[in-house]
Amino acid sequence: MNEQTRHLPLIEVRELTVRLCSGHVVVDRVSFEINRGECLSLVGESGCGKTLCALSLLKAVPREVGQISAASIRLEGRELTVLSDKKMRPVRGGCISMIFQDPTAAVNPLFTVGSQIVETIRAHMRVSRKEAAERARSALVDAGLTETRRIFGSYPHQLSVGQCQRATIALALATEPLLLIADEPTTALDVTVQRQILDLLKRLRSKRRMALLLITHNLSVVAQLADRVLIMYAGHIVESAPAGKIFTAAAHPYTRALLDCLPSVEIRREEPHTIPGSVPQPGGWPSGCRFLPRCEFTEPGCENEQFLAPVEQDSSHTARCRLAGILFGKAHTGQGV
Ligand SMILES: Nc1ncnc2c1ncn2[C@@H]1O[C@H](COP(=O)(O)OP(=O)(O)O)[C@@H](O)[C@H]1O
Ligand SMILES: [Mg+2]
Known part of the structure; x- marks a missing residue:
């Protein structure tokens, strides 16, 4: 970091779109930024476009899956969209690392854990094999592992x-x-290990002062870690707010529906609650508001594209719903407005 980049967001994404090879858009003109040391959480049900959005930051959407386009993706002010594959290499796994839901997919079964970490370090840093091994051991300790040898x-x-x-x-x-x-980093783990991994991410963030993009479909994960939240539905960011406001003043009916799925102490439920209906398939998005078929607050006009512009509560809180003006500030009771 130098004087010129100190005041810039760490990463700044403008109008990111991902189009599948089938021609369907799955990430639709998404804009956001992540500040240094910040934990931003990207939340939405499965199929909303979260993973493709994250892979786009690394320009790592496979060609046979789809194509990304963006007005800009800037890392510390440096434009990534124009970089060649070769120039992206130090960024991937160097400046930006990614972990996935299935940890076994991220490691090579044919090599030892130590040798994989050493090779990764040597691919990105000019250090001797001995120093790389020392760094690898210390990374294992930082990741909370005992018996590191x-x-x-x-x-x-x-x-x-x-x-x-x-x-x-x-x-x-x-x-x-x-x-x-971290793309659904705890989804494949049982509850006790989930908590341990979230605690670990929390500790690492403050120790390493690195930023975290935490992707999840589960708002209770958000409550533990996030500073700011983006709610994603069918390729759109539908609400953006500081984490506290998501839980106390959510304005988009989709966010409110996700909150209703959280286990509650007051309302005892036999089954975990889910939002009725499902995320529309790419190519099957309704016109106007994409959440309309599942929304409990609809009004005539919601099917109209022109009402889809984000409504601003203040500079830190926006929601892409024409009723947001009414819903902003109305505390969410967990049982509708
Ligand atoms: N490899 C792929 N081939 C075809 N379609 C894909 C592929 N990956 C994702 N998609 C489609 O793109 C949409 C967004 O996917 P994804 O970003 O994985 O969503 P999320 O991470 O929110 O579950 C989904 O409808 C999904 O079916
Ligand atoms: Mg995903």
């Missing part, structure tokens, strides 16, 4: 899923990234 020499299949997710976190941290993207 054994784990260093283990193959992925010799680890538990929880250990394996910690090892992928060590792998992601070893290059000292400015931004860690």
